[in-house]
Amino acid sequence: MASGARPLIAGAVALLIVALSLGSATVTALSATSWQMTAADWAAVRFTVVQSGLSAIASTLLAVPLARAMVRRRFWGRGLFLRLLAAPFLLPTIVAVLALLAIFGRSGPVNAGLQVLGLPALSIFGLHGVVLAHVFLNLPLACRMLVHGWQAIPAERFRLAESLGMGPGPQFRHLEWPMIRAVAPGAAVLVFLLCLTSFAVALTLGGGPAASTVELAIYQALRFDFDPGRAGLLAAVQFTLCAGVTLVAMRLTRDEGFGAGLGRAHPVPAPGGWRLAVDALVLGLGALFLLSPLAALLWRGVPGLAGLPSGVWVAAGRSLVVAVVSAVLASAAGLALVQARVTGARWAELAGMLPLAASGLVIGTGLFLVLRPFGAVERLALPVTVLVNATLSLPFLVRLLLPEARQVEADYGRLAGSLGLVGMARLRLLVLPRLARPLGFGTGLSAALSMGDLGVIALFAGERSVTLPLMVQRLAGAYRMEAAGAAALVLVALSFALFWGFDRMGARHADA
Amino acid sequence: MLTLERLEIVQDDFRLTADWTLPMGARAAVIGPSGAGKSTLLMAVAGFLAPTSGRILWQGQDITAIPPGKRPLSILFQDQNLFPHLTIAQNVGLGLRPDLRLASDDWRQVEGALERVGLGGMGGRKPAQLSGGQQGRAALARVLLRARPLLLLDEPFAALGPALKAEMLGLLAELAAATGATVLMVTHDPGDARRFADLTVLVADGVASPPVETAALFADPPPALRDYLGREA
Numbered sequence: 001m002a003s004g005a006r007p008l009i010a011g012a013v014a015l016l017i018v019a020l021s022l023g024s025a026t027v028t029a030l031s032a033t034s035w036q037m038t039a040a041d042w043a044a045v046r047f048t049v050v051q052s053g054l055s056a057i058a059s060t061l062l063a064v065p066l067a068r069a070m071v072r073r074r075f076w077g078r079g080l081f082l083r084l085l086a087a088p089f090l091l092p093t094i095v096a097v098l099a100l101l102a103i104f105g106r107s108g109p110v111n112a113g114l115q116v117l118g119l120p121a122l123s124i125f126g127l128h129g130v131v132l133a134h135v136f137l138n139l140p141l142a143c144r145m146l147v148h149g150w151q152a153i154p155a156e157r158f159r160l161a162e163s164l165g166m167g168p169g170p171q172f173r174h175l176e177w178p179m180i181r182a183v184a185p186g187a188a189v190l191v192f193l194l195c196l197t198s199f200a201v202a203l204t205l206g207g208g209p210a211a212s213t214v215e216l217a218i219y220q221a222l223r224f225d226f227d228p229g230r231a232g233l234l235a236a237v238q239f240t241l242c243a244g245v246t247l248v249a250m251r252l253t254r255d256e257g258f259g260a261g262l263g264r265a266h267p268v269p270a271p272g273g274w275r276l277a278v279d280a281l282v283l284g285l286g287a288l289f290l291l292s293p294l295a296a297l298l299w300r301g302v303p304g305l306a307g308l309p310s311g312v313w314v315a316a317g318r319s320l321v322v323a324v325v326s327a328v329l330a331s332a333a334g335l336a337l338v339q340a341r342v343t344g345a346r347w348a349e350l351a352g353m354l355p356l357a358a359s360g361l362v363i364g365t366g367l368f369l370v371l372r373p374f375g376a377v378e379r380l381a382l383p384v385t386v387l388v389n390a391t392l393s394l395p396f397l398v399r400l401l402l403p404e405a406r407q408v409e410a411d412y413g414r415l416a417g418s419l420g421l422v423g424m425a426r427l428r429l430l431v432l433p434r435l436a437r438p439l440g441f442g443t444g445l446s447a448a449l450s451m452g453d454l455g456v457i458a459l460f461a462g463e464r465s466v467t468l469p470l471m472v473q474r475l476a477g478a479y480r481m482e483a484a485g486a487a488a489l490v491l492v493a494l495s496f497a498l499f500w501g502f503d504r505m506g507a508r509h510a511d512a
Numbered sequence: 513m514l515t516l517e518r519l520e521i522v523q524d525d526f527r528l529t530a531d532w533t534l535p536m537g538a539r540a541a542v543i544g545p546s547g548a549g550k551s552t553l554l555m556a557v558a559g560f561l562a563p564t565s566g567r568i569l570w571q572g573q574d575i576t577a578i579p580p581g582k583r584p585l586s587i588l589f590q591d592q593n594l595f596p597h598l599t600i601a602q603n604v605g606l607g608l609r610p611d612l613r614l615a616s617d618d619w620r621q622v623e624g625a626l627e628r629v630g631l632g633g634m635g636g637r638k639p640a641q642l643s644g645g646q647q648g649r650a651a652l653a654r655v656l657l658r659a660r661p662l663l664l665l666d667e668p669f670a671a672l673g674p675a676l677k678a679e680m681l682g683l684l685a686e687l688a689a690a691t692g693a694t695v696l697m698v699t700h701d702p703g704d705a706r707r708f709a710d711l712t713v714l715v716a717d718g719v720a721s722p723p724v725e726t727a728a729l730f731a732d733p734p735p736a737l738r739d740y741l742g743r744e745a
Contacts, residue, residue, distance in 0.1 A: 425611035434597060
């Protein structure tokens, strides 16, 4: 029914993904000079698993009361607060780290308060700093998944429960607890998976043999020790770890819309008394934890905006180009895979999910090892970053587009077929207009992720290919905190602007 | 002339056979109990469903392997006959060229077809701005422009009220007569068959029977039809 070109494109995309993820894993494994893990390697694996586990547990446990309070209470700014919960997904990791440093750092308000009370100062570096940053970044994600879970409980159930005279306790046991048990493990595994590949947080808040993730160890082995054999071994270990957790995650998580509306009337009863007080406290603390670092960043960054080194603007330009090109590539590839899946090719969906098992530095190391014999890898830093960023955002795009594409096929596939609407005409007249909204949203998400990415670029960058996140990290590393804060503001503004621009573009083209 | 040659469709434990010919220019109703396979038969003829065995021929030519859009037919579904994001004129224009690259002459033809079905001047609207009856008319305008010799209807007017449905069937009969199209129409309403179709195909018990004179069929219904019609017969 379809013309020959589209499955061909999808096939080529799938092959490229397989080459980038499985191919990189193979190349790195082959280049491992020894399969003997050193004590430091084991320490990195242990630290990675421990910090991911703690981050996943903390994020999920804290998300339960926060999500519950958000679902059942009405308060001023609730809509905005719900929308802000999607923001950390777009927040560049390095910016989040700087924001946390502004609050929990040596000269931040938390330590100032401790000093007034005569208590010892708190250090944000090491295991608890890494976990703190990961909770800050992932609590909103876990919270959103649970909010969706609560909203999926039919209002009729609560009405039935109330008509049977159930109080808040029994209602929790019979209606809310089963939902939590169904949703929370998936949320925890997803957070665990995201923390496994953490690089920027470990680079800035961890470090040293005691607090290094595998991802960071790969980077150090390649960039500082120049030991490709050891980097290869670590990359192979990292791939095995991620692939295993991805398999578990795919079993435990359900299709999660990132853009579902949250405004409809809430079915969850809102009991008063001490429960209201607890909810208010939870909401207050949650907002304080999630929003105060951003406010502090704004406070510290604005004064430095005027005196930003010119290199920052050059880096910003580079980052914008990288973000836009990789986002457009990723959406085109995602669309090709999704259309192939909808017309029956199951492998297309698997190919789209495969990058979840590969981390940025695993693919980066693979490309580094393959490209090195051909000359200076610095020259290829930006193209490689584009390619890796596009690949890593594919799983999100595929999960976003697939349900919508299925709906379009179910509603209009036959009509289009009967009119001979195939190939490019079908793409132009049916698929693009009907998928404009999720495509715009997904492209925006992908662009923001790419804009803020600090991973593979750190591995490849020379002096002439520094991107904005790398610039922020280097300024902070040199303790030029005012310039770092200002550059971070520029970065976060550009990330949000990219997301907003693509999202608007999609919404404008999606009428009727 | 539409020929179903020892056609057999098997899906899990569902089975339907047909082995007959429909003459050129005939207007045939397809009736039978729900779940008997009326729509399935139409989907096979339209090319959305590959038969397990047998052939479908048009004017003696085998069309069994031809993709739906290239078959010498137009089809109207129960719903979703218009793309909601395209204007009425664009929806109708798809009947001329599926890639919608139309010259100004073509657009004049589109406007002509719209006038013919009573939608003159409404080409700029989106389907959501039209009533159910007007949407049906727009779909018929597209059928006119496609100008295929065979027209399949899968109860496209079932959701309309009785008066509106009679009006649409009248328009359909007029268009079919003017273009000489052969029509195969699924319906669950025996009244539609009696009013609109000179021939009727009864689908029951896994068999799509050969078309017979509608009047004669209802005058002396076979047991399967009598069961379906109940006391009305």
